[in-house]
Amino acid sequence: MKAQSVRGLAKPDLILSCAIFIICGGALALSFTYSSSMSLLLPRVAAGLGMLCAAWMVVGATVARRRLDEETPVALPATAVHEPTSTVEDVSDTDQDDPNDAEYILSNTPKRVWITTIGFICGFFLVLYLCGLFIAAAALSLVYLVVVGQKSWLFSVIYTVILTGLLWGLMRGLTYIPSPPGVLFPGG
Amino acid sequence: MIEAIGSGLSQVLQWETLGLMVGGMLIGFIVGILPGLGGAVTLALLLPFTFAMEPVQGLVFLLSMWIVTTTAGDITSVLFGIPGEATSAAAVLDGYPLTKKGQGGRALGIVLTSSALGIVFGAIVLGIFITVIRPVVLMLGAPEFFMLVLLGLTFVVTLAGKSPTKGLAMVALGLLVSFVGSDPSAGLPRFTFDQMYLWGGIPLIPIVVGLFGGAEVLQLMLSRSSIANGPLDAKLAGTTRGVADALRNWPVVLRSSSIGVAIGMLPGLGGTVAQWISYGQARQSSKNSEQFGKGAVDGLVAAGATNNAKDAGSLIPTIAFGIPGGAATAVLLGGLLILGVNPGQEMLTTQLDITFSMVWTVVIAGILGVVLALALVRPLATLTRISGPVLTPILFMFLVIGAYTTNNNNSWGDLFVMIGAAVLGTVCLRWDWPRVPFLLAVVLGQLLEQYLNLSNTMFGLDWLTRPGVIIVGAGVVVTLFFSIRAVRRDHKARLTPAPSNVLSTQDVHSVGDKK
Numbered sequence: 001m002k003a004q005s006v007r008g009l010a011k012p013d014l015i016l017s018c019a020i021f022i023i024c025g026g027a028l029a030l031s032f033t034y035s036s037s038m039s040l041l042l043p044r045v046a047a048g049l050g051m052l053c054a055a056w057m058v059v060g061a062t063v064a065r066r067r068l069d070e071e072t073p074v075a076l077p078a079t080a081v082h083e084p085t086s087t088v089e090d091v092s093d094t095d096q097d098d099p100n101d102a103e104y105i106l107s108n109t110p111k112r113v114w115i116t117t118i119g120f121i122c123g124f125f126l127v128l129y130l131c132g133l134f135i136a137a138a139a140l141s142l143v144y145l146v147v148v149g150q151k152s153w154l155f156s157v158i159y160t161v162i163l164t165g166l167l168w169g170l171m172r173g174l175t176y177i178p179s180p181p182g183v184l185f186p187g188g
Numbered sequence: 189m190i191e192a193i194g195s196g197l198s199q200v201l202q203w204e205t206l207g208l209m210v211g212g213m214l215i216g217f218i219v220g221i222l223p224g225l226g227g228a229v230t231l232a233l234l235l236p237f238t239f240a241m242e243p244v245q246g247l248v249f250l251l252s253m254w255i256v257t258t259t260a261g262d263i264t265s266v267l268f269g270i271p272g273e274a275t276s277a278a279a280v281l282d283g284y285p286l287t288k289k290g291q292g293g294r295a296l297g298i299v300l301t302s303s304a305l306g307i308v309f310g311a312i313v314l315g316i317f318i319t320v321i322r323p324v325v326l327m328l329g330a331p332e333f334f335m336l337v338l339l340g341l342t343f344v345v346t347l348a349g350k351s352p353t354k355g356l357a358m359v360a361l362g363l364l365v366s367f368v369g370s371d372p373s374a375g376l377p378r379f380t381f382d383q384m385y386l387w388g389g390i391p392l393i394p395i396v397v398g399l400f401g402g403a404e405v406l407q408l409m410l411s412r413s414s415i416a417n418g419p420l421d422a423k424l425a426g427t428t429r430g431v432a433d434a435l436r437n438w439p440v441v442l443r444s445s446s447i448g449v450a451i452g453m454l455p456g457l458g459g460t461v462a463q464w465i466s467y468g469q470a471r472q473s474s475k476n477s478e479q480f481g482k483g484a485v486d487g488l489v490a491a492g493a494t495n496n497a498k499d500a501g502s503l504i505p506t507i508a509f510g511i512p513g514g515a516a517t518a519v520l521l522g523g524l525l526i527l528g529v530n531p532g533q534e535m536l537t538t539q540l541d542i543t544f545s546m547v548w549t550v551v552i553a554g555i556l557g558v559v560l561a562l563a564l565v566r567p568l569a570t571l572t573r574i575s576g577p578v579l580t581p582i583l584f585m586f587l588v589i590g591a592y593t594t595n596n597n598n599s600w601g602d603l604f605v606m607i608g609a610a611v612l613g614t615v616c617l618r619w620d621w622p623r624v625p626f627l628l629a630v631v632l633g634q635l636l637e638q639y640l641n642l643s644n645t646m647f648g649l650d651w652l653t654r655p656g657v658i659i660v661g662a663g664v665v666v667t668l669f670f671s672i673r674a675v676r677r678d679h680k681a682r683l684t685p686a687p688s689n690v691l692s693t694q695d696v697h698s699v700g701d702k703k
Contacts, residue, residue: 012619013354020357027364027379039373042637043364050360053353060353106618109410117409124584125603133588141581148412149577159578167585177236180592180603 010061010068017057024050120144132182133171138164189319189540196544199244200552208245209549212253213557217564219253220260227257228515229404232396233590235523243527244545250523251546252553254516255307258496259557262299266488267292278463278491285483297430298485300558302441302492305434307554309445309493310452310500315547317504318536331651333509333532334639335660337632340511342667344625352675355625358616362626365390366633372641385601392522394591394606395630400515401590402610403617405583408576427562437489440470448494452501466494500550507535507543510635515624518631 028047031040120140128136141163145156171179199205212234219230231254238246266283279299286295328336344355368379369389380386434441444466451462470490471480480487505511510531512518524531535543591606616623643651651657 016615016619016621017357020361024360024364030379034378035374035376037374038371038376038378039637039641040371040378042633042640043367043378046360046363046367046633050357050364053357053360056353057357103618103620105407105411106614113410113412117406120409121406125607128588129600133585137581137585140584144577144581148409148580149575151578159581163581163585171589177239177589178592180588180600 010065013057014061014065017054017061020050021054021058024048024054116148120148128180128182130182131185133179134164134168135182135185137167192540193315193544195541196546197548199541199545200248200548205245205248208241208249209252209553209556212249212251213256213553213560216253216256216557217260217560220257221264227254228396228519229401230254230257231516231519231523232393233401233586235393235519235526236589238523238527241527243529243542246523246527247529247542247546248549248553250520251549252557254520255496255499255550255553256557256560258499259300259303259307259554259561262303262492262495263296263561266295266299278467279488279495281467281481282484282487282491285481286488289483291426291483294426294430294433295483295488297427297432297562298434298488299430299492300561301431301434302437302444302489303496304555304558305438305441306445306448306493306495306497307500307558308551309442310449310497311547311551311554313449313497314500314503314550315544318507318543318547328509328656329654330639330642330646331654332656332660334636334643335657335664336509336511337636337639339660339664339667340505341629341632341636342664342671344628350620351622352672354620355622358622358626359629362629363633363636365395365626366630367637372638383601385599389634390605390630391602392630393519394602395609396515396519396627397587397590398606398609398611399613399616399623399627401583401587402606403613405580405587406610406614407617408583409580412576433485434489434492437486440473440486440489441493443469443473444490444493445497448497449501452498453504462498463491463494466490496554503546503550507531507546512628512631515627518627521631 024047028044028051031044031047034040120143123143124136124140127139131139138160141160142156145151145159146153149156151159171177200209215230215234216227219227231250234250234253238249241249262279262283265279266287283295283299286292286298341359344359364379366389368386370376370387371378377387447466447469448462451465467480467487467490470486471477471484474480474484474486476484476486499516502512502514502517506517506521506524508531510521512521521531529535529539529542587606587610588603591602612626613623615621616626647654
């Protein structure tokens with residue numbers, strides 16, 4: 001169990017480290033294409049530092065994974081190698097079991113909820129692009145309350161009207177702060 | 189000096205400014221009581237609303253909101269055992285047990301009164317220090333400021349949490365983000381990929397909004413529950429007794445406030461560290477240390493006093509050097525610049541009255557905030573029971589407005605930056621990568637390059653031999669040494685089994701770590 005969890009932790013770190021290495025490496029390579037009159041010392045130092053740290057992480061994560069592969073007997077189930085000692089790693093594992101913990105929420109949310117949530121976010125930004133802030137706000141509020149919040153239509157409509165009205169009043173009447181216009185409805 | 193103090197007070201006491209202060213305080217209450225929504229995020233979201241304001245009005249609005257956020261964070265910690273703010277986590281340890289014993293009112297009285305005392309102490313130190321630090325700042329030039337910014341960056345080793353390598357990688361990433369745009373010496377576009385939007389650099393506010401707010405709103409959408417799930421049936425009586433308890437423990441208040449201010453002053457450290465150091469010293473010096481974690485009054489006093497005093501402390505480097513003490517002061521620094529107030533020499537000379545108006549705001553908003561909190565405890569507590577889906581549309585609007593309107597471009601680019609930062613924030617939260625080093629690097633990167641270029645242009649390489657540079661350089665080395673030593677010690681402690689009945693450092697970190 002522990003071996004699996006460590007292995008599971010090492011993989012995302014490996015991927016993220018590789019991503020940082022590529023970004024920093026790209027930045028370093030790009031910096032050599034610029035004119036020498038430009039200020040490039042610090043960008044190169046930052047890119048170098050990033051590459052160094054990422055490489056260190058990649059090596060560390062790879063070694064950890066390989067060591068685990070060597071230590072875990074193939075014939076035994078993963079649970080058999082779990083040592084029931086009370087280490088601090090175990091403490092942090094129990095932290096992960098706190099349902100209010102961000103890591104717990106992000107890792108234990110069912111796929112269906114993830115897809116619905118991402119769908120709502122994408123839908124909101126699509127409506128925002130097409131119709132502008134106020135229509136997008138009203139649409140998100142109404143649909144989200146009915147579908148996800150399981151609220152009644154009456155409550156959702158009243159809530160939406162108040163929210164959109166307050167938003168309109170705040171942006172158009174009080175502060176005159178510009179809001180994202182829609183392609184189809186620039187005033188929306 | 190006296191003139192500036194008086195002028196600062198009279199500017200704060202204008203009706204319009206006081207109205208904005210009350211508005212900021214009410215927002216601060218709501219934000220502070222909602223766990224996860226920190227002062228930094230709200231400062232970022234409210235920044236666009238200050239565009240049309242006078243500098244003092246804008247600063248009063250932002251500061252009063254931020255100060256009250258810290259106070260209100262303690263309410264959620266005490267009532268539900270969930271820290272309203274990352275810096276309110278220590279209040280959970282003794283506040284929540286008192287609430288469970290039916291002494292919620294007393295616990296709130298203790299924590300709110302010690303908060304008020306801490307903020308007054310912090311403001312006095314801020315006012316005095318600002319006047320003392322003035323000649324020091326006037327002696328400093330671009331090379332010394334470069335070294336000070338570097339000193340701020342070295343604290344990311346401490347902020348990186350369990351893995352300093354991850355922290356440094358995030359710093360590198362943050363620095364690269366800050367270097368996007370026209371370069372300071374030739375004015376040519378750098379890392380812009382032929383995008384006009386990027387010529388002016390990547391704006392800070394959409395990054396902050398996405399990095400913190402985006403990730404928190406996503407969590408709320410995924411959990412679909414109310415923010416607080418704890419019981420609200422505790423008796424909220426005994427508040428007066430709590431006030432008396434806090435006053436009786438004045439030595440603890442003094443010690444904890446001093447620790448809060450001192451650590452708050454160090455850029456990069458902030459309140460998350462200060463609260464645990466203060467809590468630890470209160471426990472060491474307490475006659476009933478066995479009560480700590482079970483409802484010790486002095487433990488709660490220490491947590492409350494440190495929490496607000498550190499805010500005043502973190503304003504000192506922000507005002508005097510333009511170096512933010514943490515995420516919230518980083519955003520506040522952005523607010524200062526937007527309002528046309530330049531931290532550093534100007535705020536200690538020509539704009540000293542504005543500086544003192546900030547000191548007065550800290551005092552007035554801090555005390556009024558505590559009085560309001562004591563009066564509004566029960567209705568405020570019910571906010572944490574609002575269902576997540578009901579809250580989500582409002583928070584979503586805050587995210588979009590906060591990101592879109594903070595930059596003069598008013599472009600979709602800002603929204604894309606916010607979305608990108610939200611993705612980064614979520615990835616960091618999910619796989620335990622630190623977010624604060626990235627943000628500090630984004631904030632400090634431009635300053636670092638600006639001061640380095642100025643130093644080289646003005647002094648060539650001779651700036652390296654200036655006494656101020658050598659002194660701060662030694663500070664950088666010492667800080668690095670102690671940070672690395674602390675990280676190594678923490679790593680060793682993690683590898684050794686912790687006794688179950690003792691509050692270990694790791695327990696403390698696990699409660700207090702805010703990624």
